[in-house]
Amino acid sequence: MNRPNHAASDGRRRRNDWIFILSLLLVVSLAGLALFFLRGVGDTVIVTVDGVIYGTYPLDRDITVEIRTGDEEQNRNVLVIREGKARVEEATCPDGICAAHKPISREGESIVCLPHRVVITVHAENGDQEPDIIA
Amino acid sequence: MRHTSRKLAYLGLCTAVALILAYVEVLLPPLYSAVPGIKLGLSNIAIIFVLYRYGVRHAAVVSFVRIAVVSILFGNPMTFAYSAAGAALSLLVMAILRRMDVLSTVGVSVAGGVFHNVGQILMAMWLLGTAELGYYLIVLAITGTVSGIFVGLCGGMAVKRIPMRNI
Ligand SMILES: [Zn+2]
Numbered sequence: 001m002n003r004p005n006h007a008a009s010d011g012r013r014r015r016n017d018w019i020f021i022l023s024l025l026l027v028v029s030l031a032g033l034a035l036f037f038l039r040g041v042g043d044t045v046i047v048t049v050d051g052v053i054y055g056t057y058p059l060d061r062d063i064t065v066e067i068r069t070g071d072e073e074q075n076r077n078v079l080v081i082r083e084g085k086a087r088v089e090e091a092t093c094p095d096g097i098c099a100a101h102k103p104i105s106r107e108g109e110s111i112v113c114l115p116h117r118v119v120i121t122v123h124a125e126n127g128d129q130e131p132d133i134i135a
Numbered sequence: 136m137r138h139t140s141r142k143l144a145y146l147g148l149c150t151a152v153a154l155i156l157a158y159v160e161v162l163l164p165p166l167y168s169a170v171p172g173i174k175l176g177l178s179n180i181a182i183i184f185v186l187y188r189y190g191v192r193h194a195a196v197v198s199f200v201r202i203a204v205v206s207i208l209f210g211n212p213m214t215f216a217y218s219a220a221g222a223a224l225s226l227l228v229m230a231i232l233r234r235m236d237v238l239s240t241v242g243v244s245v246a247g248g249v250f251h252n253v254g255q256i257l258m259a260m261w262l263l264g265t266a267e268l269g270y271y272l273i274v275l276a277i278t279g280t281v282s283g284i285f286v287g288l289c290g291g292m293a294v295k296r297i298p299m300r301n302i
Contacts, residue, residue: 010239017242024249024280032273051264109270112259114213119263 035108042107042122045086047079050117059084059105059122067118075116086120088113146185146193153181153201161209173275175282176248182226183240183247183290184297191230198222216262217255224254240294244287248279 047054049069057063062082069075077091077098085103088111098113098120110121156177178201186194202222206215229247232238238246252275256268 013237013239013242016237017239017245020238020242021245021280021284024245025277028273028276028280035269035273048264110268112263112268112271114217114259114263115211117213117263 036106039107040124041084041105042109042124044123044125045079045081046121046123048119048121054118057081057086059086064089067116069116069118077113077116077118079120086122087111088120091116142189146189146197149181149185150197150200153178153197154204156180157201157205161205173278176251176279176286179225179244179247179251179286180289180293182222183229183244183287184293186226186229186233187240187290187294191226191233194226194230195223198226213262217258220258221251221254224257225251239287240291241284241287244290245280245283248283248286249276252276252279 043059045057045059047057047065047067049067054067054069055065057065057079059081063080065079065081067077067079069077075092077093078089080087080089085105087103088098088101091099091113093113093115095115098111098116098118101111104111104120104122107122107124110119112119160175160177182194182198182201185197199219199222202215202218206212206218210218225247228250229243232243232246252272256272256275260268
């Protein structure tokens with residue numbers, strides 16, 4: 001079946017594709033930039049398991065935490081905080097995605113281990129990141 | 136009657152192709168593992184083909200069987216929840232856009248890829264009880280767009296080149 005206007009409408013669709021894709025990328029980049037600049041460096045790492053807080057750790061103190069989860073505590077994620085950044089050094093999860101994640105330090109950044117239902121998020125507990133002159 | 140069983144056979148074939156593509160993707164994760172959920176979404180090629188050739192209901196069935204089998208073979212109940220949320224939202228958006236007929240398969244597939252990630256992240260926010268996944272969405276929207284272009288080109292070619300009388 002050859003419609004006479006086939007080629008023309010194909011061209012129009014392709015043009016719309018580009019408009020759609022470029023505006024999508026623009027919006028996403030703007031949102032990304034906004035997220036990046038509006039949110040400063042965090043100071044606290046909060047670990048939740050199944051949405052329940054497992055532990056809270058300051059970013060400025062180097063520490064290694066073994067997060068044990070699961071019915072028989074068989075799941076393991078090793079959280080390492082060093083030089084103001086948090087990362088998962090090793091994990092027993094099947095996908096290993098959390099351990100491959102880059103270190104996080106900015107407010108709102110998180111490392112998620114889906115199989116173990118562990119979320120590690122950076123927060124800014126003490127409000128502003130500006131040095132507190134008054135105190 | 137003959138027509139129906141023929142169609143059923145072809146839909147089974149499409150499901151098999153979707154599964155093979157999903158398996159190919161399981162074989163090459165290391166490149167994309169920095170953030171959970173970054174995927175090429177190769178099996179969406181088959182879903183797009185079914186959507187354009189047979190309509191949204193058949194595409195939903197193929198998509199569901201694909202996710203169920205992939206979760207049984209390579210995943211767990213959690214994987215199923217994420218994939219199902221992503222696939223359902225993705226297919227819904229693609230079906231609406233297809234009906235509007237303003238984009239080619241490339242644009243439709245990009246929207247499908249991005250909304251697949253949106254669905255997964257919403258499900259993750261709900262299951263993990265956290266709202267702090269905004270960063271992931273940004274990263275996944277960009278990777279979803281890039282892979283969506285590739286998938287849409289392949290899907291479009293399949294729709295155009297596999298003749299109607301054959302399938
Ligand atoms: Zn993990």
